[in-house]
Amino acid sequence: MEIKKTSLNKLHQSNNAKFVEFAGYEMPIQYSKGIIEEHKFTRSHSGIFDVSHMGQLFIYGDETLTDELEKIFPLDLKNLKQNCSKYSFLMNEDAGIYDDLIITKIEEGYLIILNAACKDKDFEILSNLLGSKFKMNLDNNRSLIAIQGPKSVEILNSIINGVDQLNFMTGNWFDSDNQKLFVTRSGYTGEDGFEISISNDKAEKFVENLIKKGAQLIGLGARDTLRLEAGLCLYGHELDINKTPVEANLRWAISKSRLSNGGFIGSKKIMNQMQDGASQIRVGIKPEGRLIAREKTKIFDDTDTQIGEITSGTFGPSVNGPIAMGYVNKEFSKVDTKILLEVRGKKHPANVCALPFYKKNYVKGVN
Amino acid sequence: MSEVKFSKEHEWITLEGDVATIGITKHATEMLGDIVFAELPEKGSNVEKDGTAGVVESTKAASDVYTPVSGEVVDTNQAIVDDPSKINEDPEGSAWFFKLKMKDQSEMDSLMNKEEYDKFAKESAS
Numbered sequence: 001m002e003i004k005k006t007s008l009n010k011l012h013q014s015n016n017a018k019f020v021e022f023a024g025y026e027m028p029i030q031y032s033k034g035i036i037e038e039h040k041f042t043r044s045h046s047g048i049f050d051v052s053h054m055g056q057l058f059i060y061g062d063e064t065l066t067d068e069l070e071k072i073f074p075l076d077l078k079n080l081k082q083n084c085s086k087y088s089f090l091m092n093e094d095a096g097i098y099d100d101l102i103i104t105k106i107e108e109g110y111l112i113i114l115n116a117a118c119k120d121k122d123f124e125i126l127s128n129l130l131g132s133k134f135k136m137n138l139d140n141n142r143s144l145i146a147i148q149g150p151k152s153v154e155i156l157n158s159i160i161n162g163v164d165q166l167n168f169m170t171g172n173w174f175d176s177d178n179q180k181l182f183v184t185r186s187g188y189t190g191e192d193g194f195e196i197s198i199s200n201d202k203a204e205k206f207v208e209n210l211i212k213k214g215a216q217l218i219g220l221g222a223r224d225t226l227r228l229e230a231g232l233c234l235y236g237h238e239l240d241i242n243k244t245p246v247e248a249n250l251r252w253a254i255s256k257s258r259l260s261n262g263g264f265i266g267s268k269k270i271m272n273q274m275q276d277g278a279s280q281i282r283v284g285i286k287p288e289g290r291l292i293a294r295e296k297t298k299i300f301d302d303t304d305t306q307i308g309e310i311t312s313g314t315f316g317p318s319v320n321g322p323i324a325m326g327y328v329n330k331e332f333s334k335v336d337t338k339i340l341l342e343v344r345g346k347k348h349p350a351n352v353c354a355l356p357f358y359k360k361n362y363v364k365g366v367n
Numbered sequence: 368m369s370e371v372k373f374s375k376e377h378e379w380i381t382l383e384g385d386v387a388t389i390g391i392t393k394h395a396t397e398m399l400g401d402i403v404f405a406e407l408p409e410k411g412s413n414v415e416k417d418g419t420a421g422v423v424e425s426t427k428a429a430s431d432v433y434t435p436v437s438g439e440v441v442d443t444n445q446a447i448v449d450d451p452s453k454i455n456e457d458p459e460g461s462a463w464f465f466k467l468k469m470k471d472q473s474e475m476d477s478l479m480n481k482e483e484y485d486k487f488a489k490e491s492a493s
Contacts, residue, residue, distance in 0.1 A: 029427070030400065034400055034401045035400055035401055035425075035426040035427070036401040036403075036426065036452075037401075221400070221426060221427060225426055290403075290404050290448075290451070291404065292403065292404050292424050292429070294428075294429065314426055314427075315403035315404065315424070315426050317426075322403075322404070344422065
């Protein structure tokens with residue numbers, strides 16, 4: 001199958017991107033400055049991320065759409081205000097996660113942002129569940145640009161006046177340069193920032209404009225170190241079809257009002273696990289010293305019994321040390337529990353720690 | 368000091384008396400990206416030509432470091448373990464990895480000179 005390219009591919013090339021294949025797309029892993037510089041620039045200034053490979057699923061319908069979506073997602077969508085976003089999951093009957101996603105209530109429907117590697121399957125699953133009653137559009141004509149970091153609000157507001165009035169996890173349509181953009185205040189780096197949905201033919205010029213105002217392009221490499229420092233899950237690593245939201249320590253994302261009555265896919269399993277606890281749970285892990293424990297590293301207790309596995313591990317540039325996340329048996333999930341990580345045949349000490357590794361700077365409320 | 372020689376695994380080596388100094392090339396660091404971890408062989412241990420003699424890790428991945436010649440490890444560079452970013456800054460100078468007391472200096476003969484290595488690196492990168 002031919003590799004897919006986003007509408008910013010030429011711009012990446014002219015900015016000396018190193019490319020990797022990710023979910024069938026040719027995506028920039030880094031630019032000439034490298035992952036650590038890009039990471040730090042995002043934390044101190046403003047980084048631009050091409051996330052156009054992610055799915056933008058628009059679903060339109062009458063008031064029954066909300067009822068139908070509540071049968072799928074563990075969310076109180078009836079009480080979700082227009083232009084407000086929620087983090088959620090598409091699950092199977094065993095509460096195994098097909099995908100994690102952001103759903104925003106828009107005029108006459110919903111916008112769901114899906115992971116690149118999952119979007120086609122998600123579309124199929126949702127089409128089967130919803131039938132033909134609603135208009136569903138996995139929109140390939142729109143690019144998705146994230147801008148993240150403390151200077152982002154100032155930079156973006158100078159191009160799209162009014163975005164500074166958005167609260168975290170809300171969005172709206174904006175007019176800019178004779179085009180309609182959907183902007184949400186959100187992101188996946190632990191920084192204040194925005195995601196902008198924009199038609200493909202306008203995307204390059206828009207990003208060039210952001211660069212002129214002082215933001216810089218950042219690759220997927222730094223996106224990974226940033227999200228890991230922020231303690232955020234990445235599908236295919238922390239989350240997959242064999243993990244539930246309770247095991248992933250994401251029970252905060254399940255609406256309390258939906259737990260008493262259930263009625264969403266996977267609700268039985270979720271309610272059982274909420275009551276009895278899950279046998280394994282996602283935790284933060286800090287190796288002692290400088291050792292990096294990568295994905296699939298086995299975790300042991302001091303009696304040589306395997307108690308878990310690392311799902312993501314790297315060097316955290318802002319933490320200035322190694323960081324990881326993984327799953328451990330629940331009796332080892334308390335903060336400060338001593339564990340051992342097997343790297344290259346030797347066991348190295350590490351500690352279970354609180355997440356995030358790096359404190360968030362989200363803007364909670366501007367109005 | 369002898370001329371600098373290079374291996375296909377992107378190590379450089381110089382010889383002074385019977386002690387070889389070994390590190391990784393600038394080309395290798397450019398391929399790896401930001402190096403954030405280094406592990407070196409133990410002083411006093413013996414390493415064999417083309418065997419693993421350490422590890423470097425970038426933000427992205429771990430890579431083995433090989434030794435282009437055999438010998439006994441007589442010194443290691445603790446400075447790059449304490450601050451691995453030094454490897455990116457000066458890979459073919461102060462950020463050497465380890466020194467070996469060589470057993471068989473003829474092992475140097477099969478290694479590449481600078482011109483040969485530059486050509487090899489250019490070809491293997493494309």
